[in-house]
Amino acid sequence: MIKPHRIFVGLFVITTMAIACHHKPDIIEPNPNGNGNIPDTIIVVNPDPCSPDTVYFQNTILPFVNSNCAMSGCHDSNGSGEADPYTTYSQIRSNRNDMLEEMQQGTMPPQSSGITLTADQITQFQLWIQQGAQNNSCQEDCDPTQGSFATNVAPIIETYCVGCHGSNSPSLENYAQISAAAADPSFMNSLHGINGSPIMPQNTTGLPDCQIQQIQNWIDAGRPNN
Numbered sequence: 001m002i003k004p005h006r007i008f009v010g011l012f013v014i015t016t017m018a019i020a021c022h023h024k025p026d027i028i029e030p031n032p033n034g035n036g037n038i039p040d041t042i043i044v045v046n047p048d049p050c051s052p053d054t055v056y057f058q059n060t061i062l063p064f065v066n067s068n069c070a071m072s073g074c075h076d077s078n079g080s081g082e083a084d085p086y087t088t089y090s091q092i093r094s095n096r097n098d099m100l101e102e103m104q105q106g107t108m109p110p111q112s113s114g115i116t117l118t119a120d121q122i123t124q125f126q127l128w129i130q131q132g133a134q135n136n137s138c139q140e141d142c143d144p145t146q147g148s149f150a151t152n153v154a155p156i157i158e159t160y161c162v163g164c165h166g167s168n169s170p171s172l173e174n175y176a177q178i179s180a181a182a183a184d185p186s187f188m189n190s191l192h193g194i195n196g197s198p199i200m201p202q203n204t205t206g207l208p209d210c211q212i213q214q215i216q217n218w219i220d221a222g223r224p225n226n
């Protein structure tokens with residue numbers, strides 16, 4: 001005959017096992033590749049380094065669209081005339097397929113803007129769509145002690161400035177133009193948004209500190225074409 005206290009011990013063991021076997025709730029971690037299902041307007045600050053296979057909205061697509069499409073009179077926040085505004089993630093996400101088609105057909109940006117997108121820029125936009133058009137970001141590998149023109153400065157200007165600064169003064173399309181513009185104090189003033197210069201890139205809160213420092217290093221070194 002089973003004694004009552006044995007039944008009690010048995011139940012205790014079974015209950016303990018049942019609790020131990022119960023699944024822990026899944027912890028939802030941010031996806032290191034930024035491919036998680038990220039809600040609309042939240043800017044994800046992802047501390048992970050950039051993966052060369054992923055196109056990131058915050059790092060590449062937004063600066064590209066800002067510089068090449070969202071200048072004043074075009075797809076800016078006022079949405080001038082017929083043009084849809086392309087200044088936020090939701091706006092760019094909803095219009096992404098039309099945007100890609102126009103870029104591929106060469107109808108946007110219009111010829112009159114003087115902007116010619118590179119094949120690589122269009123491919124990046126297409127890849128971003130194929131990867132789920134996420135509002136993703138990553139930590140760029142940036143060394144604040146560097147300041148080479150070709151490795152650091154030119155890519156920053158290409159990503160963040162050149163679309164607007166083909167037609168808007170100062171022109172920043174090649175070494176000679178960038179160097180001439182950077183000889184004027186208004187260049188660094190505009191990167192900091194100080195001394196009466198509007199903050200650049202326009203429509204943003206400015207470049208990351210490390211990129212500003214690299215440009216400063218290059219200017220301090222005498223703006224070499226290195």
Ligand code: HEC
Binds near residue numbers: 160165169170187
């Ligand atoms: C969305 C378009 C846009 C982008 C992107 C942009 N600019 Fe500008 N920039 C302008 C416009 C428009 C002006 C004229 C603004 C004014 O005079 O109020 C201007 C003015 C300037 C000036 C003159 C400032 C002064 O004090 O007169 C400098 C220098 C400049 N930009 C540098 C840059 C650099 C460097 C970048 C990239 C890091 C950049 N801009 C990105 C549109 C843009």
